[in-house]
Amino acid sequence: MKIYDAATAPNPRRVRVFMAEKGIQVPYEPLDIVNAVNRGPEFRKKNPMAAVPVLELDDGTCIAESVAICRYFEETNPQPPLFGTDARNRAVVEMWNRRMEFALLSPITDAFRQHHDFFKGRIRQVPAYAEAQRLNAEDSLQWLESELANRHFIAGERFTIADITAMVAIDFGRVSKIAIKPDQKNLARWHAEVSSRPSAKA
Amino acid sequence: MKIYDAATAPNPRRVRVFMAEKGIQVPYEPLDIVNAVNRGPEFRKKNPMAAVPVLELDDGTCIAESVAICRYFEETNPQPPLFGTDARNRAVVEMWNRRMEFALLSPITDAFRQHHDFFKGRIRQVPAYAEAQRLNAEDSLQWLESELANRHFIAGERFTIADITAMVAIDFGRVSKIAIKPDQKNLARWHAEVSSRPSAKA
Numbered sequence: 001m002k003i004y005d006a007a008t009a010p011n012p013r014r015v016r017v018f019m020a021e022k023g024i025q026v027p028y029e030p031l032d033i034v035n036a037v038n039r040g041p042e043f044r045k046k047n048p049m050a051a052v053p054v055l056e057l058d059d060g061t062c063i064a065e066s067v068a069i070c071r072y073f074e075e076t077n078p079q080p081p082l083f084g085t086d087a088r089n090r091a092v093v094e095m096w097n098r099r100m101e102f103a104l105l106s107p108i109t110d111a112f113r114q115h116h117d118f119f120k121g122r123i124r125q126v127p128a129y130a131e132a133q134r135l136n137a138e139d140s141l142q143w144l145e146s147e148l149a150n151r152h153f154i155a156g157e158r159f160t161i162a163d164i165t166a167m168v169a170i171d172f173g174r175v176s177k178i179a180i181k182p183d184q185k186n187l188a189r190w191h192a193e194v195s196s197r198p199s200a201k202a
Numbered sequence: 203m204k205i206y207d208a209a210t211a212p213n214p215r216r217v218r219v220f221m222a223e224k225g226i227q228v229p230y231e232p233l234d235i236v237n238a239v240n241r242g243p244e245f246r247k248k249n250p251m252a253a254v255p256v257l258e259l260d261d262g263t264c265i266a267e268s269v270a271i272c273r274y275f276e277e278t279n280p281q282p283p284l285f286g287t288d289a290r291n292r293a294v295v296e297m298w299n300r301r302m303e304f305a306l307l308s309p310i311t312d313a314f315r316q317h318h319d320f321f322k323g324r325i326r327q328v329p330a331y332a333e334a335q336r337l338n339a340e341d342s343l344q345w346l347e348s349e350l351a352n353r354h355f356i357a358g359e360r361f362t363i364a365d366i367t368a369m370v371a372i373d374f375g376r377v378s379k380i381a382i383k384p385d386q387k388n389l390a391r392w393h394a395e396v397s398s399r400p401s402a403k404a
Contacts, residue, residue: 048345049301061290068296075289087277088263094270099251114331124338129316129331136326143250 002027003069004046004054009033010109010172011066012053013202017164018070020199022077026055039122067097070161082161089156096155096162104144105169107137111176130176137178141170141187148186159194167194204229205271206248206256211235212311212374213268214255215404219366220272222401224279228257241324269299272363284363291358298357298364306346307371309339313378332378339380343372343389350388361396369396 003019005012005028019026031038031052039050047054047064055063055072063069074083084090113119114130144166148154154162170191173179180187194200205221207214207230221228233240233254241252249256249266257265257274265271276285286292315321316332346368350356356364372393375381382389396402 048349049305055293057290061294063290063293063297065297065300068293068300071296072289072293075292087274088259090277091257091265091270091274092263094273095265095267098267098270103251124334126328126331126334129328129334132326132328132331147250 001055001057002029004029004031004038004043004052004056006031006033006038006052009052010105010168011051013168013171014066014161014164015053015055015069016202017168017199018082018161019073020202021080021082021159021164021197022073024073024077036122067161082159082164084155084160085158093155093160093162097160097165100154100162100165100169103140104137105165105172107133107140108169108173108176108178111137111178112172116175134176134178137173141178141180141184145184145187148190153190153194159197163190163194164199167191167200203257203259204231206231206233206240206245206254206258208233208235208240208254211254212307212370213253215373216268216363216366216370217255217257217271218404219370219401220284220363221275222404223282223284223361223366223399224275226275226279238324269363284361284366286357286362287360295357295362295364299362299367302356302364302367302371305342306339307367307374309335309342310371310375310378310380313339313380314374318377336378336380339375343380343382343386347386347389350392355392355396361399365392365396366401369393369402 003015003026007030031043033052037043038052044050046056046062049064051064053066053069055069057063063072071083084093110133111130113123114125114133115127119125151157153159154166170180180191205217205228209232233245235254239245240254246252248258248264251266253266255268255271257271259265265274273285276283286295312335313332315325316327316335317329321327353359355361356368372382382393
């Protein structure tokens with residue numbers, strides 16, 4: 001098995017951090033996304049959406065979508081649990097992971113994709129939407145600041161995939177000047193803690 | 203337990219169709235989304251994102267996000283499986299469900315939300331993005347037409363949550379004049395079949 005990867009993109013990093021937390025070693029094959037190798041016909045056979053990461057299993061099955069890849073390894077390597085611990089907690093973790101996707105990761109990636117030259121000619125860009133999503137991401141950070149007053153991690157007292165999604169999103173915000181503000185102390189405390197885990201270097 | 207619901211919105215329908223496929227009865231409490239009751243302070247205690255559906259458990263835990271709600275019931279009521287049958291198949295189903303969300307449901311809901319009066323003053327609207335997403339949704343339908351040449355349902359030979367997401371997305375496309383085209387025979391065959399299931403009326 002192997003994982004098609006790209007060092008600078010946020011979604012591949014979600015999977016690398018997840019794998020590091022699990023202590024699972026899988027070979028990574030870097031794709032040249034700068035030269036759009038992921039958009040060529042060969043890679044589209046593996047993922048018609050032309051996105052990385054993609055997990056290729058030994059039988060040739062290709063699993064795209066970061067969370068689908070992570071969930072596969074959660075099932076084959078259950079410890080430590082990163083998707084929750086029982087039916088109710090797993091629903092809570094899924095809720096928070098999706099909130100971090102819809103309220104942070106999507107706005108923050110849109111703030112880049114919808115105006116940056118890197119995506120010119122690759123997607124239908126709407127620069128006004130980049131700006132709207134930048135503001136939406138800032139609103140989300142302010143909301144998350146208040147949420148984190150009440151608990152240690154995004155989805156409760158345990159580190160989960162929701163923390164990975166939020167950390168990767170916020171770190172990717174740098175390219176669009178979206179960042180934790182000086183008065184957002186709870187966010188800063190949380191971000192310092194998740195960033196100090198060895199997995200954050202992945 | 204109960205589910206906060208809204209009859210006309212696409213995400214609540216995803217959960218109702220899922221529950222009908224499972225044969226699970228849960229009381230639904232309709233929220234007056236036209237008058238923005240979901241955006242008021244009382245409902246935000248249940249879901250700060252102000253969105254329906256929300257599952258409220260008997261212990262008061264509130265689970266928002268349609269797929270988190272569905273996954274909770276997949277775990278408590280495993281038959282029939284709608285998220286896949288083993289680790290690999292569950293990863294494939296998750297991949298396809300997410301593709302249907304990112305390539306169909308998001309573009310189709312954006313095509314409505316980003317320009318329609320219903321959302322004026324409720325979100326930062328960018329009408330040019332509504333149009334870009336309408337075109338993206340049409341591209342996705344053309345791609346899905348080719349995918350469905352090779353198999354019965356979206357994620358393989360079994361009906362899954364990915365079919366529910368795709369059906370609900372396409373049916374909601376009506377309000378933005380996004381529809382299956384006359385020459386998209388595979389999509390039409392699939393849509394007629396999933397729409398003929400009793401759950402489609404939910």
